[in-house]
Amino acid sequence: MFIPTVPTPEEILDKSFSRAKKAANKVRTSTIPRYKKSKQTEEARIKTACQVTKDTFNNLLDKTPQVENMHMFYQDYIDVMVGVDELKKSLGALNWAVGIMNKLENEYVFKVRRSRPENAANVRKAAFGRISSVVRQIKDELDFLDFTKGKLRNMPTIDFEAFTLVIAGFPNVGKSTLLRQITPAEPKVADYPFTTHGIQIGHFEKRWKKYQIIDTPGLLDRPIMDMNNIELRAMVALEHLADVILYIFDASETSGYPLESQMRLYNEIRHVFDTQIICVFNKMDLVENNKYLDEYISMLDNPLMISASNGSGVDLIIKELEEYNGGKKGNKNEKRVGNGES
Ligand SMILES: Nc1nc2c(ncn2[C@@H]2O[C@H](COP(=O)(O)OP(=O)(O)OP(=O)(O)O)[C@@H](O)[C@H]2O)c(=O)[nH]1
Ligand SMILES: [Mg+2]
Known part of the structure; x- marks a missing residue:
């Protein structure tokens, strides 16, 4: 402004x-x-x-x-x-x-x-x-x-015409790394929580359609009343801008947050926002096959497995986005329903 x-x-x-x-x-x-x-x-x-x-x-x-x-x-x-x-x-x-x-x-x-x-x-x-x-x-x-x-000097400039994906998840799970993989944007990436304080935006075009990817600060699974301003900015972006939310789980838990908390936050977001959610498990390069992780994966319907840092699986996200944008996946949570817990 x-x-x-x-x-x-x-x-x-x-x-x-x-x-x-x-x-x-x-x-x-x-x-x-x-x-x-x-x-x-x-x-x-x-x-x-x-x-x-x-x-x-x-x-x-x-x-x-x-x-x-x-x-x-x-x-x-x-x-x-x-x-x-x-x-x-x-x-x-x-x-x-x-x-x-x-x-x-x-x-x-x-x-x-x-x-x-x-x-x-x-x-x-x-x-x-x-x-x-x-x-x-x-x-x-x-x-x-x-x-x-x-x-307000750095207030983000939003393209309200473009199909918008908002990336959400706990701090340190790889949100900014993913934005970098999908678009030429250069958000800060670092190995500590809350690296992203503001809202970062990247753009790309696919088959003559415009997409806008919004990277948000990390969220914790706590009530809105307890959120700090950094988290609230993420909530504002989710609420007003997302055509689709991309929720990232850190499968490796190297971010320091257990999958149980990450699942709680996912369920929270699912209930608060009337927006379709794509679920991805990131940092798959760091995990061996393990039963504990499989349990969480099985709670969701076909989540995507990716490694944002080496780019594997990122094409699946883009494909999925195109399907949402083309209207093939129109209805709220038609595909990605959680396990009904919480
Ligand atoms: N091994 C591995 N490391 C990853 C992957 N994705 C992200 N990282 C690392 O995880 C750390 C956090 O990544 P960021 O992209 O900054 O995470 P973020 O979710 O944006 O974090 P905040 O902005 O703090 O909420 C960085 O050190 C990344 O290099 C991945 O797929 N594999
Ligand atoms: Mg970040």
């Missing part, structure tokens, strides 16, 4: 007052009669200071996208990142300041016009004092907008 550079109160005031000074100089060097000059000079200063301040706020307001007009994914993403209510409150404060600037301009222009020439400078000083105090009063809100700008 693009938010223009957010100035500090001091920067706003410096700019407004120095522009006001320039405007006053213009009047001072003009040809109007001398006795009128002091009042007109001060009037120009007041008007310009109010207008420049107002313009600064209006520019911020115009250029900040309206959250309520955005896709629900972005609304929830912004809510997780900074809080939609706080953002609206900050923009509301700018609107308030614009209104006050209008009032101050009218009030003090009127006062300076009615003042004696030798008093005009005092009226202008009083106006500047009021302007300063209004601008300083919304310091926290300006700070918050600046914080928002930083936080």
Whole structure:
């Protein structure tokens, strides 16, 4: 999301007052009669200071996208990142300041016009004092907008037209490795949990159809209430973007998470989201045939066996995706039903 550079109160005031000074100089060097000059000079200063301040706020307001007009994914993403209510409150404060600037301009222009020439400078000083105090009063809100700008700088750009697969699973199970195998995206891959903090996106085309693969931060099998912001971002992507969810099990358990927990999370996701799920067992290169794993495999209907790091089985995922996209696998969980536990 693009938010223009957010100035500090001091920067706003410096700019407004120095522009006001320039405007006053213009009047001072003009040809109007001398006795009128002091009042007109001060009037120009007041008007310009109010207008420049107002313009600064209006520019911020115009250029900040309206959250309520955005896709629900972005609304929830912004809510997780900074809080939609706080953002609206900050923009509301700018609107308030614009209104006050209008009032101050009218009030003090009127006062300076009615003042004696030798008093005009005092009226202008009083106006500047009021302007300063209004601008300083919304310091926290300006700070918050600046914080928002930083936080949303890397907000992902979503293609809402493409068929979208969201990869989900525990931390460290190989989600980002898989994204790298399927698309030219370069997400961070590392041997520790929660490597992926944000949402990574890759794209590819197959038979003239566009696909978008979204890699999410790892999830743990805990209630949404207990999730941290990193996990919540994954949930937001699942909720709003997934045409199909790809749930990765780490068959080797080298991620540090037992299959039992991974199955619990899978069942949780299956119940929470009304989206079809493709199940894959990853890191198959690390496991020998074993009964313990077979038990979990048999709980699912034809899960895919892959090794994301060497690419084996990845073609099966793409084939499966094409079938979902072509409508052959249309209905919710028609194929991949779990064992009904939980
Ligand atoms: N042997 C083997 N290692 C793998 C495989 N897939 C991923 N890994 C390794 O597992 C580790 C974690 O992989 P990532 O792709 O970062 O896992 P992730 O699920 O994206 O992790 P988070 O972003 O932290 O949730 C890395 O060291 C990978 O190289 C695989 O199929 N076989
Ligand atoms: Mg990752």
